[in-house]
Amino acid sequence: MTGQEDEAGCGHRRTASVDRRKVLQWGGAVGLAATGAVPKVSLAQEVTPAVAEKGFPVFEVAPLAKIEVGSEIAFQYPDADSPAVLLRLDRPAEGGIGPGQSIVAYSILCTHKGCPVAFKRSHNMLLCGCHWSSFDPAKAGRMVIGQASEPLPQIALEVSNGVVRAVGVAGLIYGRHTNIR
Template identity: 35%
Template sequence: MEQENHQPSNERDKDAVLISRRRTVKAIGGGLAALGVAYLTGCTPSTRNTMTESVRTPNPTNGYPIVKIAELSSLKIDQPISFEYPLRGQVNLLIDLGKKVENGIGPSNSIVAYNQSCQHMGCPATYNSERKTLFCPCHQTTYDPSFHGTVVVGQGKAALPRIELKIENDSIYAIGVKGLIYGYRNNLLDGEYV
């Protein structure tokens, strides 16, 4: 039985094989370049955003969306309001601590907001109204919302990201984030805007 020889039989066939390889490499390179451009311009499925009115008019000083989160008149002392910002799934707490705090807003400068994701492993921290702290039940990290969201005790190594707020009329707006939200390389990438 004769073995088939897959080697080019003449110089012309040899060039045909090389051109085929060359075209394949160029096609792969072109495809990778197109994917790179799509990624950088935000056209990949994982980063495509559904634009809301708040995103179309980002905060000119930091690029974050400006989003209404609550009415000042509806906020009660030590009763946090949960909201997503700046992306869906990034859960935060708006809290009126009932006393003046640094970076607080409102009539008594007592209103603050922090991202809920513990800076140790991302478990959700909850507000303890008796102690006026944010507590992560996974590894018992405690944060102080009256002092920049800093760690009081526990495994967390950084303060909770603070949501920047402003008040217009009776409305409270989220206008930015100070600090990196756990699990994100950039607070505004890899998600859908609220």
């Protein structure tokens, strides 16, 4: 085991680079109904045929102009079995894009045992209801308190022609040996 590898709580070996997780793997997504607090943006989406680096698809999440502060957009990335959420925070975020670097996205599968996390706006945290792990979306998904041993996988975003696109994942999605199946 190298210095950048460790054993996730679920027993899966994963690549870890907690400080900004520079080891990015790139991927795409499929649309899903939004969850959590308002306002929300719900858009029909489909995976584009474009393929980014390392075999990951590119997915158009939403037009940048429609993502207001407080928006939550649920989608799936890099495939239909991987629920994720895009958030526009009221503050800058590590890895954020768009106005004030405030737009981020994460897998919502808790890195402890895979329960879905949800954004709790009053706490500015992504919370897991199973064992109450809390992850900070402004700090690359790092856990603040709880049972998990890894940050939430952060979905890399970019803006192209006014559209926010998912293009990768930093960290291993819960339950997987690789992010791309």
